[in-house]
Amino acid sequence: xxxxxxxxxxxxxxxxxxxxxxxxxxxxxxxxxxxxxxxxxxxxxxxxxxxxxxxxxxxxxxxxxxxxxxxxxxxxxxxxxxxxxxxxxxxxxxxxxxxxxxxxxxxxxxxxxxxxxxxxxxxxxxxxxxxxxxxxxxxxxxxxxxxxxxxxxxxxxxxxxxxxxxxxxxxxxxxxxxxxxxxxxxxxxxxxxxxxxxxxxxxxxxxxxxxxxxxxxxxxxxxxxxxxxxxxxxxxxxxxxxxxxxxxxxxxxxxxxxxxxxxxxxxxxxxxxxxxxxxxxxxxx
Amino acid sequence: xxxxxxxxxxxxxxxxxxxxxxxxxxxxxxxxxxxxxxxxxxxxxxxxxxxxxxxxxxxxxxxxxxxxxxxxxxxxxxxxxxxxxxxxxxxxxxxxxxxxxxxxxxxxxxxxxxxxxxxxxxxxxxxxxxxxxxxxxxxxxxxxxxxxxxxxxxxxxxxxxxxxxxxxxxxxxxxxxxxxxxxxxxxxxxxxxxxxxxxxxxxxxxxxxxxxxxxxxxxxxxxxxxxxxxxxxxxxxxxxxxxxxxxxxxxxxxxxxxxxxxxxxxxxxxxxxxxxxxxxxxxxxxxxxxxxxxxxxxxxxxxxxxxxxxxxxxxxxxxxxxxxxxxxxxxxxxxxxxxxxxxxxxxxxxxxxxx
Numbered sequence: 001x002x003x004x005x006x007x008x009x010x011x012x013x014x015x016x017x018x019x020x021x022x023x024x025x026x027x028x029x030x031x032x033x034x035x036x037x038x039x040x041x042x043x044x045x046x047x048x049x050x051x052x053x054x055x056x057x058x059x060x061x062x063x064x065x066x067x068x069x070x071x072x073x074x075x076x077x078x079x080x081x082x083x084x085x086x087x088x089x090x091x092x093x094x095x096x097x098x099x100x101x102x103x104x105x106x107x108x109x110x111x112x113x114x115x116x117x118x119x120x121x122x123x124x125x126x127x128x129x130x131x132x133x134x135x136x137x138x139x140x141x142x143x144x145x146x147x148x149x150x151x152x153x154x155x156x157x158x159x160x161x162x163x164x165x166x167x168x169x170x171x172x173x174x175x176x177x178x179x180x181x182x183x184x185x186x187x188x189x190x191x192x193x194x195x196x197x198x199x200x201x202x203x204x205x206x207x208x209x210x211x212x213x214x215x216x217x218x219x220x221x222x223x224x225x226x227x228x229x230x231x232x233x234x235x236x237x238x239x240x241x242x243x244x245x246x247x248x249x250x251x252x253x254x255x256x257x258x259x260x261x262x263x264x265x266x267x268x269x270x271x272x273x274x275x276x277x278x279x280x281x282x283x284x285x
Numbered sequence: 286x287x288x289x290x291x292x293x294x295x296x297x298x299x300x301x302x303x304x305x306x307x308x309x310x311x312x313x314x315x316x317x318x319x320x321x322x323x324x325x326x327x328x329x330x331x332x333x334x335x336x337x338x339x340x341x342x343x344x345x346x347x348x349x350x351x352x353x354x355x356x357x358x359x360x361x362x363x364x365x366x367x368x369x370x371x372x373x374x375x376x377x378x379x380x381x382x383x384x385x386x387x388x389x390x391x392x393x394x395x396x397x398x399x400x401x402x403x404x405x406x407x408x409x410x411x412x413x414x415x416x417x418x419x420x421x422x423x424x425x426x427x428x429x430x431x432x433x434x435x436x437x438x439x440x441x442x443x444x445x446x447x448x449x450x451x452x453x454x455x456x457x458x459x460x461x462x463x464x465x466x467x468x469x470x471x472x473x474x475x476x477x478x479x480x481x482x483x484x485x486x487x488x489x490x491x492x493x494x495x496x497x498x499x500x501x502x503x504x505x506x507x508x509x510x511x512x513x514x515x516x517x518x519x520x521x522x523x524x525x526x527x528x529x530x531x532x533x534x535x536x537x538x539x540x541x542x543x544x545x546x547x548x549x550x551x552x553x554x555x556x557x558x559x560x561x562x563x564x565x566x567x568x569x570x571x572x573x574x575x576x577x578x579x580x581x582x583x584x585x586x587x588x589x590x591x592x593x594x595x596x597x598x599x600x601x602x603x604x605x606x607x608x609x610x611x612x613x614x615x616x617x618x619x620x621x622x623x624x625x626x627x628x629x630x631x632x633x634x635x636x637x638x639x640x
Contacts, residue, residue: 234638245350247631
């Protein structure tokens with residue numbers, strides 16, 4: 001047996017396990033999205049009714065748009081914050097790099113719920129920020145909008161997922177050869193042009209990869225909006241949860257889930273194309 | 286010990302472990318009860334285990350829906366007893382997952398309160414599939430130190446004194462029931478509301494949303510919100526009332542005259558259970574409706590059994606705590622039912638939350 005053939009056979013169990021554990025449930029979900037439900041009986045006559053319901057429903061369309069809007073917003077904010085942080089870690093931190101990277105990841109060890117409740121302690125009416133502002137005389141009464149608002153949700157989401165953006169960017173900065181920047185400077189390019197024409201294109205793959213990671217995680221996060229978003233904390237994921245659990249409408253829940261998945265796959269496709277183009281630009285450079 | 290000996294020992298241990306359940310099965314009939322964790326505390330069940338040659342395994346549920354999903358997905362074969370809500374039994378019977386209760390094997394069922402004997406819920410063609418087990422109410426709980434008067438349902442729909450200080454459970458069934466009670470829709474029409482009535486409900490629920498601090502999903506979370514003063518009044522479960530009073534906070538509990546939502550969980554036996562396992566399952570059902578368990582549930586819960594078996598064993602204060610001192614209180618209860626158009630209810634609830 002040739003080594004390559006043996007490798008294929010050895011990989012077979014892994015591929016089979018992936019197929020069974022990952023793809024098969026998605027395929028089942030896809031099939032369900034064409035069924036319908038009558039009380040607790042699922043009818044297996046296929047139709048596009050569930051997808052039509054999503055298109056016609058302002059609520060579900062709005063929730064899907066809101067999820068992707070939040071994903072884009074948080075990805076953008078984390079990119080703006082994460083870019084200089086990653087640059088500093090890769091190019092200026094020196095011996096403190098390992099310690100700083102570990103510090104960056106420490107919040108991720110604490111668990112979602114703990115981080116959410118920590119934000120409540122900070123942002124609540126009786127929380128640290130409101131108490132400090134009152135003590136300083138800046139406000140007379142607590143700012144109610146700090147907690148249980150879209151603001152609170154997006155602050156926490158940014159905090160939760162910033163490390164993923166920084167890691168992606170840090171890797172890109174690590175592989176950025178400073179000689180390119182020196183050459184650009186030698187050729188008379190001012191700082192802004194060096195950033196726009198050298199640094200940004202060469203770190204774009206990290207930016208896009210980090211952005212996609214943050215985007216996907218924000219779109220799928222329902223705990224943070226639910227616990228910090230207050231009365232406006234409903235998400236498309238919690239709506240899917242209601243459909244699967246409370247309403248026993250697995251087909252409509254599956255159709256919304258697959259709509260989300262299809263849009264995410266499109267985003268990934270666009271991201272992969274952008275990364276490939278960026279890499280080509282980098283190779284060309 | 287060399288590596289070969291170590292492997293032999295490990296293999297022998299594994300083999301003995303594999304035979305273990307078989308040996309245990311000879312010694313006692315094993316049954317599995319799918320239930321809420323707070324109902325199956327070891328001390329509640331110790332007298333039953335001591336008096337019977339039965340080994341009881343418990344598996345805990347987080348929601349009623351999760352329990353149903355597990356059974357629908359094929360889990361019924363391995364479970365001997367389940368704990369569905371009285372309003373949810375219909376899901377299981379429509380899915381042909383349950384067998385009728387054999388009352389001859391449950392003598393304590395004779396002591397069921399009349400309201401549970403007479404309820405049409407949990408029954409099909411006169412046969413009971415989910416026997417009422419324990420019950421309670423979901424009232425309004427509020428910070429008496431931060432509110433001027435005892436609230437009723439209107440606090441969630443009128444006035445602005447407590448805007449941004451209210452909370453509602455994130456649950457379509459109860460949320461819509463409360464709006465219907467506020468609108469004066471009678472119980473006889475509540476679960477079969479037509480489009481016009483549902484439109485009215487939606488209108489007031491949108492007003493309600495504008496007054497809420499948040500929708501709550503976990504009772505522990507709501508308790509924290511009360512304690513920190515983020516929320517002063519909520520449609521709640523009973524536990525935060527007692528828990529926070531014990532910590533010195535002046536809490537109030539209101540049972541609005543327009544109606545109070547009553548809940549009741551049942552015990553049901555999946556269809557495939559038979560033979561010695563069925564005998565053991567019914568023995569446990571009888572124990573759960575009996576005085577020993579009832580007293581411990583009343584003191585430790587505090588929750589009320591569906592039978593009067595333990596009532597006379599409790600002090601007046603304990604009876605009052607679980608609402609069995611004056612049973613006429615049940616007259617104002619609106620028991621949860623499963624609306625035929627529940628899918629529309631859930632869609633409406635999501636529309637309100639997303640508005």
